[in-house]
Amino acid sequence: MRLNNILPNKDAKHYKKRLGRGIGSGSGKTAGRGHKGQKSRSGGFNKICFEGGQMPLYRRLPKRGFKSIKCFYKTEIRLSDLQNLNISEIDIFTLKNANIISKFTRVVRVILSGNLSKKIIIKGLKVTKGAKIAIEKIGGSIM
Template sequence: MNLSSLQPAAGSVKDRKRIGRGTGSGRGGTSTRGHKGAKSRSGYSSKVGFEGGQMPLQRRVPKFGFKNFNRVEYASVNLDVINSLVASKDVKIVDFAFLKSHGLVSKKDKVKILGRGSVEDSLEVHAHAFSKSAIEAIESAGGKTVVVV
């Protein structure tokens, strides 16, 4: 065996369709484009959303709602997740760097701590926002919440 004798397995490679090469090829004449009309001609391209003159979907469906460009999106982290991370390590401060190092948030996220679950240790938790139930749970365990600006 050498490089000059290598070839693909039989039947694994198909030849491309040679369109418009005479009637003997079986794809001459209209070249698989059907008869007449804009789609049979060269240079044809339809506009995006054009439905052949029928009222297009984006004009049939009414407009509603709006996007609030002042909305602040938070990455949410629940207390049970924090508790499971802290239980295995000797940690007293949970801040953005701690959450990022454990893959819970990414670089540009703002963090909101939510109150699902509970906390056993007294922790100092730093975040951009807290739910009321999270504040109660952290402070009842003897911890402290710090809002990051």
């Protein structure tokens, strides 16, 4: 046996149909493309979203703004919200248990809004400059 003697099994190989090779081939003359028109000619095609010249759907609909996916996981809380809590040590888990923030929240920022009159300790939360000064003025701390 030699390499030039090896053949594929019978009916294992399908040869490409030869188009436009005379009437006897069965695919002569128009070569299976029908008569006339854009799709019968070489290079004739439409874009996928082409609607026959009508204004396409993606141009008819109004444009909308951008909303970041990240904003779903961020939350801001006020000092007045912390005032209402009966806990002195505050972290993200205590805020979730108290239903002040969503269970999906990953980043919490404390902002200066409202009054704070009790000493609190904040762990693992972001704090604005004004809120930090207000917390430390009362004797609280940020870790």
